[in-house]
Amino acid sequence: MSYLMSNYAPLEVTFVKGEGCYLTDTKGDQYLDALSGVGVVGLGHCHKDITAAIQMQAGTLLHTSNWYHIQHQETLAKKLCQLADMDTAFFGNSGAEANEAAIKIARLHGRANNIDNPVILTANQSFHGRTMATLSATGNEKVQNGFAPLVSEFIHVDFNDVDAITAHVNNANIVAIMLEPIQGESGVIIPADDYLNQVQDICQANDWLLILDEVQTGIGRTGKLFAHEHNNITPDVLTLAKGLGNGVPIGACLAKGKAATLFQPGSHGSTFGGNPLVCQTALTVLEVIEKNDILNNTIQMGEYLVSGFKSKLMNSDKVVEIRSKGLMLAIELNQDCSSLLKAALDKKLLLNITGQSIRLLPPLIINKAEADSIINTVCELIDTV
Ligand SMILES: Cc1ncc(COP(=O)(O)O)c(C=O)c1O
Numbered sequence: 001m002s003y004l005m006s007n008y009a010p011l012e013v014t015f016v017k018g019e020g021c022y023l024t025d026t027k028g029d030q031y032l033d034a035l036s037g038v039g040v041v042g043l044g045h046c047h048k049d050i051t052a053a054i055q056m057q058a059g060t061l062l063h064t065s066n067w068y069h070i071q072h073q074e075t076l077a078k079k080l081c082q083l084a085d086m087d088t089a090f091f092g093n094s095g096a097e098a099n100e101a102a103i104k105i106a107r108l109h110g111r112a113n114n115i116d117n118p119v120i121l122t123a124n125q126s127f128h129g130r131t132m133a134t135l136s137a138t139g140n141e142k143v144q145n146g147f148a149p150l151v152s153e154f155i156h157v158d159f160n161d162v163d164a165i166t167a168h169v170n171n172a173n174i175v176a177i178m179l180e181p182i183q184g185e186s187g188v189i190i191p192a193d194d195y196l197n198q199v200q201d202i203c204q205a206n207d208w209l210l211i212l213d214e215v216q217t218g219i220g221r222t223g224k225l226f227a228h229e230h231n232n233i234t235p236d237v238l239t240l241a242k243g244l245g246n247g248v249p250i251g252a253c254l255a256k257g258k259a260a261t262l263f264q265p266g267s268h269g270s271t272f273g274g275n276p277l278v279c280q281t282a283l284t285v286l287e288v289i290e291k292n293d294i295l296n297n298t299i300q301m302g303e304y305l306v307s308g309f310k311s312k313l314m315n316s317d318k319v320v321e322i323r324s325k326g327l328m329l330a331i332e333l334n335q336d337c338s339s340l341l342k343a344a345l346d347k348k349l350l351l352n353i354t355g356q357s358i359r360l361l362p363p364l365i366i367n368k369a370e371a372d373s374i375i376n377t378v379c380e381l382i383d384t385v
């Protein structure tokens with residue numbers, strides 16, 4: 001019997017070592033990780049520069065407290081704000097915490113405009129985290145089941161539907177709209193090219209904050225450092241986590257303009273948030289991405305995977321659609337394919353199944369041979385359903 005709570009249902013494998021795109025289990029067997037720890041280790045497992053940064057910082061200073069200045073935090077805030085064209089940053093420890101900060105900023109924005117009951121629009125089929133506020137923001141009843149009463153004042157609208165948003169412009173209590181640029185957990189759902197641009201226009205016309213949850217799409221995953229760069233827009237609030245730390249727990253909430261100064265001393269905090277260890281690691285992640293042209297590899301390898309899948313699956317009557325942006329990819333089948341999770345593990349490949357879709361989030365450093373291996377194994381798996 002396990003002493004762990006039963007909230008996870010792990011597969012029958014334990015990994016003891018990681019290197020690049022590969023993990024090794026207790027028996028010494030190697031697995032190709034096409035999921036990157038759910039979009040976390042974008043630079044691969046135990047990247048030498050990241051390991052060196054962690055070792056150096058662990059031997060220098062791990063933690064002080066946010067009651068004192070933390071130079072690494074200042075440096076990381078400046079770097080991220082410059083890269084994302086934002087003004088200020090708050091650091092927490094996870095994606096959910098980054099989104100909690102964003103939700104609190106939205107409520108303060110409402111208060112600043114004398115709105116007592118601020119409402120945030122979010123999307124159906126979205127995922128924003130597992131804390132009470134973020135699961136209430138999430139547009140998925142499975143995530144919410146059992147946890148009522150939910151945090152109120154979230155209105156869910158269909159994703160990729162501008163009219164569903166404009167239907168609410170007369171609601172004077174709305175203060176923000178919070179969206180993933182591409183919905184990750186619900187199976188890589190990519191909106192129309194100009195959807196986010198139109199949403200931004202609506203936000204600007206109504207003094208709503210545009211909050212983009214880039215916890216999964218950020219830090220290079222889609223071939224740009226931030227997915228919203230594909231639209232040439234800048235949100236008012238931007239949340240990041242996952243790939244930012246390449247495995248160390250860090251979340252960031254960046255804000256711009258009027259949203260940037262709403263937190264005042266006492267408004268928000270986190271004991272561990274933005275400690276020297278995680279900030280130094282995140283700085284090194286950003287450096288490695290820049291120095292090694294990781295975004296270019298992400299675009300090239302994303303295209304390589306898609307064209308490989310397309311040519312091999314052209315005649316498959318099981319494939320409904322292939323959706324992708326950079327190295328965020330889903331193959332939707334015409335039937336439930338949950339059995340493929342275990343079948344892939346047996347073939348030493350790690351991937352995710354979301355309903356009828358196979359979801360892949362390989363490390364951004366993947367090479368052609370590794371991509372070929374993913375293509376071959378996934379196509380063999382599809383043949384078996
Ligand atoms: C878009 C998005 N937001 C938020 C989260 C929650 O992040 P965390 O699990 O780090 O709290 C996730 C996690 O999958 C996510 O994909």
